[in-house]
Amino acid sequence: MTKDKSLVYLSIFKRKGGEGIKTKIINIDNENQFKILFSHLSDQEKPLIILFENISNWTLLTNKKILINKQDKFSDIKINEIIEVRPALEEELKDGISNKNDFTRLKIKLKNQDYIIIDLEKGKPFEGLYQVLHFIKNDNISDNADL
Template sequence: MLFTNIKIVFKTENQLLELEYKELFDVKPALSAEIKEGVKKASDFTKLLLTFNDKSSLIIDVEKGLPYNGIYQMLHYIVTINKNENKMY
């Protein structure tokens, strides 16, 4: 996963995806996927559910622990900025 100043680039299932931050509508833990895999503690979470402006969604896997928390916090901040910018127009 690579973060730039305008987008996230990552590989999933042999496909390279580039997602612009302005298209990100929501981010939250992918609880159903975590439960399905038997994860019981939040500190062991590795999956985030990204929802985009067109209502499509994607689950990404990240390293558990502090990396998960940091990426979740950063993406949540971007979502908050996007929602505030949309209110201005």
């Protein structure tokens, strides 16, 4: 069983990026606002950071998963499955976005070789979550190297 690294993830998010208008660290002051979304969590999961646009569109990072609800289509990614994280350059350029400060999408590769694109809030929230997921990816790779 891997150690819970919630505090490390939050520290990286704060240091390398930060909250935005729609992206918040879950804490005592705001957790009731998002409690309905936590029904998707297992007993061992802690909600950490949320991008909340509305009840049909949100992304939640927990200590174990990334949960995504996009236009009421729900999916999740186990963070221990992440082996690559990078900006979704092709998608950004296709939409005419070339300034990295305006990027909002990350492309995540999983152990099963599937790619998933997640939408984030541009600016500090994007940078912070990118760095957290990059840390998770490196952690997963080093864990697999020990096998």
